[in-house]
Each structure stands twice: as structure tokens, then as C-alpha cells.
Amino acid sequence: MEQIRYAIIDGAVEDELVRFLSTQTPPHCCLYSPPVQSEIVELAPYLVQITPEVDEWLKCRTTPWGITLFSTKPLHLLLQHLRRYLWVKIPEQEKTVLLRFYDPRNIWAILDVLTPLELSSFIGPISKILTNYDGYSHQENFESAYEEKYITSSATEALVLSSRQFKKLNKLTKANYINKLACFIRDYYLADKNFLHPDMEAVPQQAEDYLFFCHAFNIVDSRSVRGITLALLKKGITRTTEIPQQWEALLSNSNQSIYYQVEKLLLQELGYIPE
Structure with a gap:
């Protein structure tokens, strides 16, 4: 048929x-x-x-x-x-x-x-x-x-x-996302001439740290995660411990949706909202 x-x-x-x-x-x-x-x-x-x-x-x-x-x-x-x-x-x-x-x-x-x-x-x-x-x-x-x-x-x-299947599914989903975010970071480093000698071996851990930071504020959609990642890269922030407290205060505002807070932060730091 x-x-x-x-x-x-x-x-x-x-x-x-x-x-x-x-x-x-x-x-x-x-x-x-x-x-x-x-x-x-x-x-x-x-x-x-x-x-x-x-x-x-x-x-x-x-x-x-x-x-x-x-x-x-x-x-x-x-x-x-x-x-x-x-x-x-x-x-x-x-x-x-x-x-x-x-x-x-x-x-x-x-x-x-x-x-x-x-x-x-x-x-x-x-x-x-x-x-x-x-x-x-x-x-x-x-x-x-x-x-x-x-x-x-x-x-x-x-x-x-089962519990085993559910844990494996979460692990695979997280690993796939970290790999794609790491590729996004590598591509940024390769395209930006300001980074002459980026530590490419540290990129997977960097991607995982960025993702953990986003999830801590319930930022889970790909567009917002990549927007936050881009803002961090442009600010030269490779460790989440270096993230300004003002960012965390803005993202912690429970009076507004997290999508609005992310867009406000991106406009503040980048001047635009990345696609």
C-alpha cells in the first residue's frame, strides 16, 4: 500500500x-x-x-x-x-x-x-x-x-x-538539551573574534551550568534559555557565580510571568530579544 x-x-x-x-x-x-x-x-x-x-x-x-x-x-x-x-x-x-x-x-x-x-x-x-x-x-x-x-x-x-524508564527519560532529555546548548555556545565562540582562545573542553559543563541557572527560575522554553545564554556570553560570564544579583532579582519577580521577566532582562542587557 x-x-x-x-x-x-x-x-x-x-x-x-x-x-x-x-x-x-x-x-x-x-x-x-x-x-x-x-x-x-x-x-x-x-x-x-x-x-x-x-x-x-x-x-x-x-x-x-x-x-x-x-x-x-x-x-x-x-x-x-x-x-x-x-x-x-x-x-x-x-x-x-x-x-x-x-x-x-x-x-x-x-x-x-x-x-x-x-x-x-x-x-x-x-x-x-x-x-x-x-x-x-x-x-x-x-x-x-x-x-x-x-x-x-x-x-x-x-x-x-516505570521509575527506571522515567529517570532514564529525564536523563536523556537533559543530556540532549545540554549537547545542543553546548553546540550553540561553541558556535558563538567560533564566530566571535573577541574570544581568541576559548576553553572548548569546558563548554559542556558551561552549558549544564547555564541550564541549571535557567531551570532554577523556571525558565524552560528553548528560546528563553538560549536568550539568557546569549546574554551571558556577550557579558563574558562563564560561571554562574559571576551572574549579577540584579539579574536574579529581576528573574525572581513573582508579580510577573517568567517570559516577561526574561524579555525585560534581554532588552536591558542586549537591547533586543533574540529569535
Whole structure:
């Protein structure tokens, strides 16, 4: 059967998504089960069949908008399968939590922690997954991973991650992020002639320290983390112990959202907000 190319696009990342879908009307459906509350319609992820118009639109995206999938199944059957994995049970949580498997920064770490049976069930009718974000492209074929005879879980049963799996997932996610942040720092040093002899061996630890500083103030989105990193680099701050107390005071202001505080700091230190 012919392979159909789909994308799961995150409306929380691409604020023009719903407008684009209503204008171009490619085959699509919200990944959340109906009814979808009106206030989250534009923030929800959508399964979209990739038409030429969708393909061109995605080529212009630089955000972690989502992932590309290949399957022989029609949209409604693939949608039914994917909805099973939107919610997952994790240790020390009574209620299920949202599993953002459609985030290109998460998908490979998630697949890596699953058992062979869980992987086979998760992949289901998907033959290939592809991600392309931040200059990194990765794809894997799964045609041999799915064996229907081994799938015994109920269609309504949530995926359950053990403590070991959850710890490994957090560790992998953190390591991947630190590696990408380290690449960002290295690229900055190589492009800035003011740094004649930067200590490249210290960059991974520097990236981890920067990330730890950001997380201490609940700064978790990539754009804000990289903005803070850029401000630190431009100020020549390689150790977080050297960060001015004024920065910490500004970021600690609980009367404003952390996004507003980060933007205020970046405007104050850089004069602009980096993309």
C-alpha cells in the first residue's frame, strides 16, 4: 500500500497553525479527543496530511513545530492510534500526564526508554518517523518493529512508565538539551573574534551550568534559555557565580510571568530579544 506522509504540528509552538489549516484546508484533525475547549483549540497539536501547501509551509518553520510520520493508514485510523499515547502514567503521580511525543526534542528519548513490546505498540501503523529541528535531521524506519500479534493492551489503557524508564527519560532529555546548548555556545565562540582562545573542553559543563541557572527560575522554553545564554556570553560570564544579583532579582519577580521577566532582562542587557 502507498505510504501517506503526515505531520503532527503543535499549535502551542506555531501560533499561525489554526489560521493556516482553515485557509488551506488540508486533511487534518485535532490530536485531542473532542470536545476540545475553545480556549485551547489554537494551542492543541494537530495531525495533518502533508499536501504540497503544507510541505511549503513547514519548510519556512524554524520552531520545534512537531514531527513527520509515514503510514499506510488513513488519517482517522492513525489519529485513533496516536490518541492512545497522549497521556502517560509516571511514578508518584496519581493522574496521567500529557506525553508530548510530537515534540522533536522528546520523541527519540521517549522511544529509547520503551521496552520492545511498548515500542511495538507505540509504533503501531507508523512505518517511519522524521524530525528536522535546529539544524539536526533524524529519521528511523519501523516497518519491522510492529508485530500485531504481540499487541495485547486495551485501546483505552494508558502507557505506564516505570521509575527506571522515567529517570532514564529525564536523563536523556537533559543530556540532549545540554549537547545542543553546548553546540550553540561553541558556535558563538567560533564566530566571535573577541574570544581568541576559548576553553572548548569546558563548554559542556558551561552549558549544564547555564541550564541549571535557567531551570532554577523556571525558565524552560528553548528560546528563553538560549536568550539568557546569549546574554551571558556577550557579558563574558562563564560561571554562574559571576551572574549579577540584579539579574536574579529581576528573574525572581513573582508579580510577573517568567517570559516577561526574561524579555525585560534581554532588552536591558542586549537591547533586543533574540529569535
